[in-house]
Amino acid sequence: MDLTHRPRRLRQDRIRGLVSETSLEPTDFIAPIFVDATTDERIPIESMPGHERVPVGESVARVEEVLETGVEAVMLFGIPESKDPEGTRAWVEDGVIQDATRRITAKTDAYVITDVCLCEYTDHGHCGPLEEELRGEGDHDHDSACEHDPALTVDNDATLESLERIAVSHAEAGADMVAPSGMMDGMVAAIRGALDDAGYQEVPITSYAAKYESAFYGPFRDAADGAPSFGNRRHYQMDPANAREAMREVRLDAEQGADVLMVKPALPYLDVVRDVRRAFDQPVAAYNVSGEYAMIHAAAEKGWLDLEEAALESLLSIKRAGADLILTYFAEDVAQRLG
Numbered sequence: 001m002d003l004t005h006r007p008r009r010l011r012q013d014r015i016r017g018l019v020s021e022t023s024l025e026p027t028d029f030i031a032p033i034f035v036d037a038t039t040d041e042r043i044p045i046e047s048m049p050g051h052e053r054v055p056v057g058e059s060v061a062r063v064e065e066v067l068e069t070g071v072e073a074v075m076l077f078g079i080p081e082s083k084d085p086e087g088t089r090a091w092v093e094d095g096v097i098q099d100a101t102r103r104i105t106a107k108t109d110a111y112v113i114t115d116v117c118l119c120e121y122t123d124h125g126h127c128g129p130l131e132e133e134l135r136g137e138g139d140h141d142h143d144s145a146c147e148h149d150p151a152l153t154v155d156n157d158a159t160l161e162s163l164e165r166i167a168v169s170h171a172e173a174g175a176d177m178v179a180p181s182g183m184m185d186g187m188v189a190a191i192r193g194a195l196d197d198a199g200y201q202e203v204p205i206t207s208y209a210a211k212y213e214s215a216f217y218g219p220f221r222d223a224a225d226g227a228p229s230f231g232n233r234r235h236y237q238m239d240p241a242n243a244r245e246a247m248r249e250v251r252l253d254a255e256q257g258a259d260v261l262m263v264k265p266a267l268p269y270l271d272v273v274r275d276v277r278r279a280f281d282q283p284v285a286a287y288n289v290s291g292e293y294a295m296i297h298a299a300a301e302k303g304w305l306d307l308e309e310a311a312l313e314s315l316l317s318i319k320r321a322g323a324d325l326i327l328t329y330f331a332e333d334v335a336q337r338l339g
Contacts (some may be wrong), residue, residue, distance in 0.1 A: 022320040024312075026070030026335035030113060030285075030327040033066070034223050035059050036079040037096035047219035048290055049297045051329060053079060059100040060107045069335040073111040075179065075327055076100055077223075080121050086129050087121030091165040098173040105174035113206060114170040116163055116180040116191065127182035128159030159184050164194035171200040179206040179262070183237050183249075188256035204259035206285055210246035210272055211264045213237035216291030223290065246272045247279060254280055260325065265289040267314060270321040277322025286318045288328035308337060 010019050036043065036053035043053040054062045063074055078096035080089040089095055097114050104112055119127045131153060159182065167178045178195070180187045188207050195203050214237075238245060246269075250261050261280060263273045264287035277284050296314065300307035311330045318326050328334075 022316055024315055024319055024334065024338060026331075026338055027072055028319065028324070028326055029071050029315075029331035029335060030073045030075050030325060031066045031071050031331040032075045032077060032327060032329060033059070033062055034077050034079065035096055035100040037081040037099075038079060045219070045223045047294050048223055048329060049294075050333070051223065053223065056096060056099050056103070060103050063104050063108050063110045066332055067108060067110055069332045070339050071331050071335045072109075073113060073325075074104075075113045075115060076104075077115045078120055083121055083123040085123055087118035087162065090118055090121040090162065091169045093169065093172075095169065098169055101170060101173040101175050105176075111176050112174065113177040113179050114175040116166045116170065116178045117182045118159065118162060118166075119182070126154050128154040128156070128162065128184065131155040131158075154184075156184050156186075160186055160190040163187055164190050167191045167205075168194050168198045168200070171195060171198065171203045175203065177204050177206055177260075179208065181208040181211065181264075183208060183211045186256070188253045188258045192257040205257065206260035206262055207253040207258035208264055208287075209250040209253040209258060209261045210269070210276065211237050211262070212240050212269060214240060214265050214268070214289070214291070216265045216268065216289050219290035219294045240268070243272055243275065247275060250276050250280065254282060258282065260285050262287060262327075263323075265292060266318045266323070266326070266328075267292050270317060273318065273321040273323055283324040284322055285325040285327060286321070286323035288315065288318060288326055288330065290329065293329040308333070312337065 034053045035056055037056055039053065039055050041055060042058065045051045045053065066074055076097050080096050082089060101112055101114060104110055117127055119125055124130060163180055163184065170178050178191065180191055188205055191205060238249065254261060260283045261276055262285040263269055263276060266273065266286035266288045273284060273286050296305060296307065296310045299305040311334055315326055315328060315330060315334055
């Protein structure tokens with residue numbers, strides 16, 4: 001019996017879809033939205049073709065555009081009208097995310113997830129208030145653009161207090177879920193406790209449980225005006241060389257009460273997505289980040305890749321690795337194609 005052609009039988013067009021092992025649905029996606037309190041008109045994001053900063057007054061219209069594609073969930077990122085060293089505009093009642101969330105939840109059925117972090121709100125662009133730390137001679141970070149001495153690092157414990165206030169303010173505004181993204185030690189436990197104490201026991205937490213210090217964040221930092229004004233984030237985001245460390249970080253967040261476990265970025269860390277999926281029962285999310293989106297667009301503009309096919313294949317690979325949810329800038333385009 002000749003078995004050499006047997007595998008090809010299941011690759012024919014009429015059966016190919018029936019035996020497909022991985023599928024994507026619009027409901028798998030979360031669409032990021034940038035809400036900008038400093039503008040009255042939409043501002044295109046040059047490094048992220050097809051995306052814009054939208055004023056608060058157009059946040060509802062923007063979400064309605066997403067819902068029309070079949071995507072049901074959005075993640076809100078805010079650009080405040082002013083910044084300070086502590087990032088205090090992140091938790092005020094009339095803050096950009098709080099205002100947008102109230103509008104969106106009053107007018108749409110979107111599932112609203114809010115980014116809980118300080119990098120867009122601090123004038124230095126780091127993910128929390130800074131503390132001074134004296135270093136010995138020769139102990140400076142040579143890759144840092146910082147020329148300050150003493151060196152400045154994020155005050156982890158002070159940041160936790162800020163994150164508690166942000167999360168509660170978002171829940172008060174109507175957020176369906178909060179998503180702390182700063183990789184602060186103990187952030188999930190702190191936020192869970194603050195939400196519970198404030199009466200928001202039913203608001204779940206998506207934790208950026210394994211967030212790497214990655215070169216793929218550049219376009220987002222332009223879009224959200226959140227790039228560090230000096231230094232880098234390597235002391236509180238993960239080393240790209242480490243996979244076992246990711247499992248330790250994820251385990252801590254799971255033990256502290258994280259409802260969904262996020263890996264960021266997605267494509268360079270599919271091994272981590274798979275490891276997390278195999279080890280934990282919680283839903284796993286992956287963030288198909290701005291740099292992953294931008295490089296596919298750039299290659300397509302050069303004629304080197306087919307944009308639609310490359311986008312679809314990249315999202316399939318993330319789902320195949322084990323992600324239940326995918327936060328992606330391709331959400332609307334791919335959802336429309338799937339629909």
